[in-house]
Amino acid sequence: MVIILSAEKGMLNGSAVIFGLLLLFSIVGSRLFCGWLCPGGAVQDYVSSANNRSWNSKGKNLSKYIIWAVWFSFIVFLWVHNGPLKGDFLYLVNIDMQYIIIYAIVMTVIYLFTLLTGKRGMCHSLCWMAPFMVIGEKLADLLHIPRFRLKAKPDDCVSCGKCSGNCPMGLSISDMVKSGNMDSVECINCLECVDGCPKKAIGFGICRKRQ
Template structure:
């Protein structure tokens, strides 16, 4: 369980640093920058998430995301598993509207395209005065309250604007047959204790995936909780390309 303690500590640190980093993860700031022809820090960060996910999948979500840290805290109050299925696609609708707005703003920009990583920050710090904290706490409540009301990691499932970048990145990696971090299962070692299901912060049916030896899932954040809670070590991390489906 040492890895899970370290993972949660990283999420806690990222959450505590959120007043500094929030503008580098801001969907609004990237639109404002695009309107002025500026590639902002958030533009660079989202691009980095896309590229890194080709090799790392959604590892960022499991280990470094401040929104994940906020929701881990909310899970202490409500660890109910939220319903999944078609609702998980809601975030892609929001994402498409958002990305379309960014493209539209860049096309209609007022100036030539330039780069300003610290756009609208004060010496690189996002929240630098008391008035900025109104925005900060608004965002925190936007993430925290749904998780308390509807269940753990609900924001990740339905509303996250960062997740689609990493899902697209993993699909690009699979298409190009690039080796990346993923999970591997040995169904012969599984004893159907379902501890993996209970420990999964994304509320996935991990045991079913183990039986099929098909661990890839768009909602999996590669946190390794299923690995660390499995008494028979039936699940492990590996670095390899996606298993190709047999024809015939």
């Protein structure tokens, strides 16, 4: 909302810069932000103690891209319409009751949506930031840039299923390990599967996409 209010005034504000930096970071760091820093992610991981159901399918994951496309197209339209843009990183940054209320409403929506859907339901279906990082990952793969990835050792896996049970995104990791392909745009690089594997069959590192 702040990025839209800024764009209406022809301003390139701090959140626009941060979204751009997240995209750039994901070219090498994949979705480490989602797994380790996102406050919305922390709220969802807390909620998973009340609803631990998996919420992951192509259909459920698609809606965030539609939300992102509508939202970002509108912002680009405002930038073009109100340009040339002036940069002000701290534009609209102040402790104002209306922003505190909006922040509380957003956090409540994340809490309730995840409670009703399941594990990281908001990341799968609503998050308007995730597509920036998915674009970064795809860009890295297209340009053969090494980025943060999980690595599997299929021969060490005993199919206990602990990794799939631990995954906050509800991914079928044991199947991914068996196939030897750990690439998934829904993976948030939290490394729960790495920590929980009794056979150390999952590792991680920075490398190029498998050919």
